[in-house]
Amino acid sequence: MAYSMVMSDESVTTPGPAGRSGRGLLPGLLQQTLNCSLYLLIAWPFQLAVFIVNVTLISTAFSILLAPLAIPLSIAVAAGAAAVERRMVGKYVGLDAPPARRLARAPQEPWTDYAVRVVKSPAVWLEVAWSLVAWVVSTITWVLTITWWSIAFAGITWPVYGWMIHGRNGNQDLSDLMGMHSFGAAVILNVGVGLIFLVTMPLVIIGMARGQGLISTALLGRAQQEARIAELTQAREAARQAESAQLSRLERDIHDGPQQRLVRLKMDLARMERQVGEDSHAILGLRAAIASTQETLDELRALSKGIAPPVLADRGLLAAVREAAGRATIPVTVEADLGAVILPPHLEQAAYFVVSEALTNVAKHSGARSGLVSLQVVGAELSVSVTDDGQGGAHASKGSGIVGLQNRVRSVGGTLTLESPVGGPTTLLAVFPLT
């Protein structure tokens, strides 16, 4: 959210492409040509300088001793230059090149972790790559820009200086070579060539600037997308961790607070029941209070089992799933092959949720006589399946809670499929990526 705010602010303050402000076609085109020329003329020396600095730094990095200094510097130079390039492309060429968002160090993040994160980011290396190759294109466009301006200028202004050189000391110019020796013909030819270059100038200059700008934004825009994806991934990871921590805390708060008080209340009521004796008229009321306290306790317990059962935190997914299978009203077999993989808490919670919801559904709707829960880690995926031998015909739209389950699975990057032909068997399969 914060990111998109920054982005939209940026696009508001970025000046619109020069020359599109509605001052008529010609001044607009002239302005645009001048801007693009300026860009093309600056770009080559700039990119060459960046190349020289960075190629030097990267060569230095091959020395192990200097690498810790050279690599960060090289990354910084590339990032700085890329920022300048983005600004130039946006301002002079009018291409959409919003500034990249830097990978910022988290408040308590160790420098080493931050360094690893920076070095692992594709965006960073795309910028470095750009800093090394950009000068190749700009060399060509720089030469062509100078050529176009020179010929246009020299051709049109030929009548002003041409008389000084025309036909002197065996000077041969273009018209002489074409067999036209009169001064008038030379004027026409030179001015003509100058005009051709002048007229084609906007097309050529703007075309080159756009072409070169597109190459830059392709590399750097890609860098920017990568940075944004990295950031979103990180944000999602943080949100998941926060959610799973919050669920555990909620369960703990229920356990330490209302549950304890209700248990104590039941104890006190039970003692009172004994003290007042059978023939007291208060006994019926007390018994009703005890029963209602017990019901509240049962409801609370069912509630916290659905949130984050303590056995999940204490003994892991397999134990919690076995427990859920044991609570089922029909015999449920649990098969597991989890290897030595340590599952992150948010995945354990989601996988457990799938099993416990699926088993509830089996009990409610399927009419099954037995069930099978299978937990398997294959490659980089955790697959969780719940099968029953019931009547089948289950469907996501039948209010069976499948939609809620689907959302929960999707929120941790997994997929959920339901296979339930009429007549059974029904299989609910959830697959979670481990990374």
Added chain:
Amino acid sequence: MRVVVADDSALLREGVQLILSDAGHQVVAGVGDGTALVEAALRERPDLVITDVRMPPSGADEGLRAAVQIREEWPAAPILVLSQYVVEAYADELLAAGTGGIGYLLKDRVGDIDEFLAAVDSVAGGGTVLDPQVIGQLMTRRRDPLQSLTPREREVLSLMAQGMSNAAIAQRLVVTSGAVEKHTQRIFAKLNLSPDDTAGHRRVLAVLAFLRG
């Protein structure tokens, strides 16, 4: 009898203590975490240790670990575990540790004072008491071999697994001891359990061993 009570909630420790002292038992130590429990149990050598599961310092299954640790030093320690939730896996771990009386009940059962006090006596006397919820889970799991039992026999088996004597079962089901005796004989025959295991604690363990498969 002399009892050590461990629970991190003073509210519940006090509640349990009141019920025990009403019944003439004496709480010799009340502690709030696993480390203190191990220390108090080994120092006092009480007739019964009652402990919560979730306690500091780890905030996880601290009471269970303390129980196992106490049993390493004192294998016959009678331990009654009270918890806000019962987990079959924990019951297995408790039954596997040591030789003394063991109990594992939901905390709510303390409010059924007569049954709670019976469990206290049974565990202190070396018996086994498991929460009906755990037994229910075990019976669901071993459903197929149990198909041959009549509903009444299943009921008797469940009460037997909870640690009840034939007399207690007869009282609960409002039948004669002789009737319960007949039921138990038939259950043992149907499940191929050795008839030698018909007395007290050994009988419970045999039933549990069968249920746990």
